[in-house]
Amino acid sequence: MPGRTLVHMNSFVWTVVPADVGPLFLAATDKGLVTVAFHAEPAVRDRELRRLAERLGGEGARDASGPLAEPIRQLAAYFEGELRDFTLPLDWSLSGGFNREVLRELAATVPYGTLVGYGDLAARVGRPGAAQAVGAAMGANPLPVVVPCHRVVETGGKLGGFSSGLDTKRKLLALEGVLPEPLF
Missing domain, CATH: 3.30.160 (Double Stranded RNA Binding Domain)
Incomplete structure (x- = not known):
């Protein structure tokens, strides 16, 4: 065709x-x-x-x-460690409202190899105090990796959650140089 x-x-x-x-x-x-x-x-x-x-x-x-x-x-x-910024057209139809707003902010302002706190991201979208809602938005992210929810952590540096498991989050953060490679 x-x-x-x-x-x-x-x-x-x-x-x-x-x-x-x-x-x-x-x-x-x-x-x-x-x-x-x-x-x-x-x-x-x-x-x-x-x-x-x-x-x-x-x-x-x-x-x-x-x-x-x-x-x-x-x-x-x-x-392969050769790409730091995705330049893909995204279809946002699986997210809406607050979730979409937070995910777009995350994609636009949290670059490769950096972290942001749930509360900080909530403040960036004008909703200070909505850290739990940001966590829910990260858990509902339909485009992980491309929209880098693995870069969102708890205040104080704890990893927080990750819908695909903390081992996956650790691997992604190690790939980006934020965490050391796991020993095993």
Whole structure:
């Protein structure tokens, strides 16, 4: 299908790619990358496919080319330590309101190799005292790594939570030079 585009509104393409932190599920719409999910073994992949079909409508097609070619390339470069800034079109349709506002602020103002506190990020969006709400937004981030929720930590430097597990968060922060590489 030369010049293929996504045919009906909110349809999506998806694939699973290997990464240093385990397989990643990626999906994109005609607007851009819409989700990244860690630990994309069959059960996680199937859960993500159901979630996307419910939220976006339409059917997903497995395809590692077209809209996913550039996200695959940039994520591979990130995990090789060759990319610090993602330059991908993003489809924000899986987040809204406060969550979207916080995630956009995070993506725009917290660069590679740096950290921000939950409370600091809340203050940046004009909601001081909303650190727990920021934590909830990070847990609901549909675009982890690309929108770097792993860079958000508790006051005092504790890691805080991470929806894909603290081991994954530690690996990402070690990749960016914020933490030492795990010994084992």
